[in-house]
Each structure stands twice: as C-alpha cells, then as structure tokens.
Amino acid sequence: MRDKGLSRKEVLAELRKFWAQDLRYEDGRILCSMCTDPHRVAKTAHSLFSSSNLGDSGLFLGSLRLEKEVIQKLAALLNGKGSVGFIVSGGTEANLLALLAARNMANVSNPEVVLPESAHFSFTKICDLMGLKAVYASLDSAYRVVPSSVESCITKNTVAVVGTAGTAELGAVDPIDKLSEIALDRGVYLHVDAAFGGLIIPFLRDIGYTTADFDFRLEGVKSITVDPHKMGMTTIPAGGILFRNDTFLDYIKTATPYLTEERQYTFVGTRPGASAAATWTVFEHLGREGFRNTIRRCMRLTKFLSSKLEALGFKLVSQPTLNIVAFKGSDSKLLSEKLRQRGWFASYIPRFDCIRIVVMPHLRKLHLMAFLKDLSEIARANATNAAF
Numbered sequence: 001m002r003d004k005g006l007s008r009k010e011v012l013a014e015l016r017k018f019w020a021q022d023l024r025y026e027d028g029r030i031l032c033s034m035c036t037d038p039h040r041v042a043k044t045a046h047s048l049f050s051s052s053n054l055g056d057s058g059l060f061l062g063s064l065r066l067e068k069e070v071i072q073k074l075a076a077l078l079n080g081k082g083s084v085g086f087i088v089s090g091g092t093e094a095n096l097l098a099l100l101a102a103r104n105m106a107n108v109s110n111p112e113v114v115l116p117e118s119a120h121f122s123f124t125k126i127c128d129l130m131g132l133k134a135v136y137a138s139l140d141s142a143y144r145v146v147p148s149s150v151e152s153c154i155t156k157n158t159v160a161v162v163g164t165a166g167t168a169e170l171g172a173v174d175p176i177d178k179l180s181e182i183a184l185d186r187g188v189y190l191h192v193d194a195a196f197g198g199l200i201i202p203f204l205r206d207i208g209y210t211t212a213d214f215d216f217r218l219e220g221v222k223s224i225t226v227d228p229h230k231m232g233m234t235t236i237p238a239g240g241i242l243f244r245n246d247t248f249l250d251y252i253k254t255a256t257p258y259l260t261e262e263r264q265y266t267f268v269g270t271r272p273g274a275s276a277a278a279t280w281t282v283f284e285h286l287g288r289e290g291f292r293n294t295i296r297r298c299m300r301l302t303k304f305l306s307s308k309l310e311a312l313g314f315k316l317v318s319q320p321t322l323n324i325v326a327f328k329g330s331d332s333k334l335l336s337e338k339l340r341q342r343g344w345f346a347s348y349i350p351r352f353d354c355i356r357i358v359v360m361p362h363l364r365k366l367h368l369m370a371f372l373k374d375l376s377e378i379a380r381a382n383a384t385n386a387a388f
C-alpha cells in the first residue's frame with residue numbers, strides 16, 4: 001500500500017483504466033455468461049445498501065425485512081407455501097446448504113449423493129468439501145437424467161438425489177416429477193438445482209410454453225436453488241436457497257453467541273444486504289409482467305439464433321428448452337477459438353463437444369446478426385480444409 005494516498009480524482013482515474021479492460025454486457029460480445037447487466041434500479045438499490053451486513057442482521061432490520069420479502073416472492077413463484085430461505089452468495093452456496101441439510105438429516109457414516117451426469121460443477125466442490133460420494137446417473141437422448149438410472153444409484157447411504165431445472169451446459173430440465181416420486185418412495189431428500197431455470201420456467205408457462213412441474217408443488221422436493229443474479233437481472237452476488245419448510249433449518253444452523261442474531265444459517269458469515277435490496281427492487285419494479293416480457297424476448301431470440309444456425313448447416317445438440325443454444329461444427333473447439341479471435345466469447349463445452357450460447361437479456365438481435373455474420377465467414381473461410 002502506498003504511504004500517502006491518491007486524491008479522489010486521481011484514484012478514480014486509475015480505477016477507470018482497470019474498468020476499461022473489462023468486457024461490457026451491453027456490447028453484446030458476452031455469449032457465454034449466465035449473468036447479465038443488472039437492471040438500473042438494482043444498481044441504485046445495491047449502492048444504497050452497500051454497508052448493510054445480513055451476517056449481523058439485528059443491526060440492519062430493513063435489510064432483513066427485504067430478504068424475507070424476496071424469499072416470500074420466490075416461494076410464491078415456486079409454489080412453496082411455508083417455504084423459508086436465504087439470499088446467499090450464489091448457486092454454489094445454495095446447493096451446498098441444501099446438501100448440508102440433507103446430509104445432517106440422514107446422519108449416515110458414508111454419505112452418498114445421486115447426481116445427474118449433467119449436474120453443475122459446484123456439486124464437485126461440495127462433495128469434496130463435505131466428504132460426500134458422488135454417484136452419477138445417466139442421461140437420455142435429450143440430456144435429461146434417466147429416472148430408472150437414478151433409482152438404481154440409490155443405496156442405504158444415499159442422503160440426497162439432485163435434479164436440475166435448467167442445466168448449465170444445455171438448459172435441459174430433468175423430469176423432476178419422476179424424481180419426486182422416487183424420492184418419496186425411497187424416503188430420500190430431493191434437491192432441485194434451478195439456479196438458472198427457476199426464474200425462467202414459471203414465466204414460460206405464463207407465455208404459453210408447456211413446462212413440466214419442477215417446484216414445491218411436487219411433494220418430494222425439499223429444497224430449490226434459484227439465483228437472482230442469473231435471470232433475475234440483479235447485482236452479483238445474489239443466489240437463493242429455499243427449503244420446503246423451517247424444519248430443515250435446524251440441520252444447517254450455527255450458534256453465533258455474541259451477534260445481534262443468535263444463529264446463522266448461511267455458509268458465508270458477513271453477507272451483503274445489498275443483494276437482497278437489489279433483488280427486491282428488481283422484483284417490485286418489473287413485476288411478473290416485466291419478467292414475462294424479458295423472457296419472451298430471450299426465447300424469441302433463442303429461436304431466431306437456433307434456426308439461423310441450422311440454416312448455416314450447424315447441428316443443434318438439442319432443441320432449446322430454455323434460452324440456451326448449443327451447436328456443433330465439425331471442429332467446435334477450433335471454431336470457438338476463431339470466434340474468440342474476432343472478439344466473441346462463446347463457451348466451448350468439452351462434454352458435448354459443442355459451443356454454448358446463453359441468450360441473456362443483454363443480447364439484442366443486432367448482436368446475434370453480427371455474430372452469425374462472423375460465424376458464417378469463419379465457416380466459409382475454413383470450408384476448404386474441412387475444419388467446419
């Protein structure tokens with residue numbers, strides 16, 4: 001640290017140099033992210049609550065109320081009448097809290113968790129951290145977990161089954177209704193990772209798409225991850241964990257004897273009230289109507305992109321269920337590198353040897369048209385060496 005500080009003007013000028021090196025969502029080059037430019041009202045709310053710490057919530061009662069209201073709104077969206085939960089650092093922490101509750105409830109000596117092969121990598125971290133053995137169930141031709149495979153993975157050591165409503169790689173939605181039946185039948189905890197899909201699927205139904213149940217309407221579902229910092233258009237960090245009811249909280253609580261609250265339920269101690277405030281503000285400002293409109297637009301663009309890609313001769317890995325398009329060229333890895341050279345950040349997904357584009361709210365049709373133009377130029381330029 002320098003001995004004598006810079007003036008406000010000087011330091012901010014220095015800071016802007018770093019800022020200039022970051023990509024901007026609004027430039028439309030970020031095609032690989034599940035985060036997006038937060039809504040303007042979220043940024044305002046975030047800065048207003050920048051000093052609030054929900055880790056000592058007795059000091060920040062307004063923030064605590066905002067968190068409770070946000071959780072109630074999410075619970076209503078996910079049909080959870082008595083649901084309780086927290087705004088946490090992200091999907092990783094939310095999934096961690098769910099498996100912590102499940103493991104502590106089951107209290108077996110060699111705990112195992114049944115995961116779809118498509119489960120997010122956060123579960124790898126969680127299993128490592130918690131000493132859980134991951135047992136992987138296979139996928140069907142649409143990349144959804146096969147219920148009979150899940151069933152055959154369950155043993156007396158299984159503490160939880162996980163299903164995903166909107167996989168990170170393809171946006172696939174597992175048959176949660178079937179998993180719920182299995183979980184009830186075998187007396188196993190079912191957690192749904194709807195980090196991405198949880199703020200999409202409820203609105204898809206409203207705008208005329210047919211979607212299967214994935215939420216607390218299904219008896220077997222004990223907890224759901226749903227992240228406002230993904231399709232909730234709020235500021236980072238804002239993950240969400242919801243439990244079916246408050247009995248689950250007993251299994252994740254930690255005594256905090258000298259704080260204004262006697263216990264904490266989250267993994268992170270000091271945690272931003274700004275996350276709850278920003279999320280509350282977006283929800284109140286946009287309402288269901290605003291979410292429906294945003295999702296309608298993202299889905300239209302998803303359709304536009306996927307049909308243009310097919311017309312260019314690329315193969316879709318699967319028909320998009322959510323606003324994620326995954327496609328293959330004959331050398332997808334090389335193609336993604338060529339795209340990067342032209343300033344496009346699309347993910348290369350090794351598991352499916354494909355390129356993934358997440359059609360987030362910051363993307364406009366003109367961005368996708370520019371992307372398609374570059375893509376077809378790359379494909380044409382390389383047609384002679386049959387790389388694409």
Ligand code: 0PR
Pocket residue numbers: 032033034035089090091092093095120122164166167168193194195196227239
């Ligand atoms: N579960 C699912 C289904 C997810 O998609 C993700 C993240 C998580 C859990 C973990 O959430 P956190 O990252 O909030 O802890 N999915 C994105 C992904 O892996 C995260 C992401 C976001 C990646 C923005 C890149 C990026 O630019 O693709």
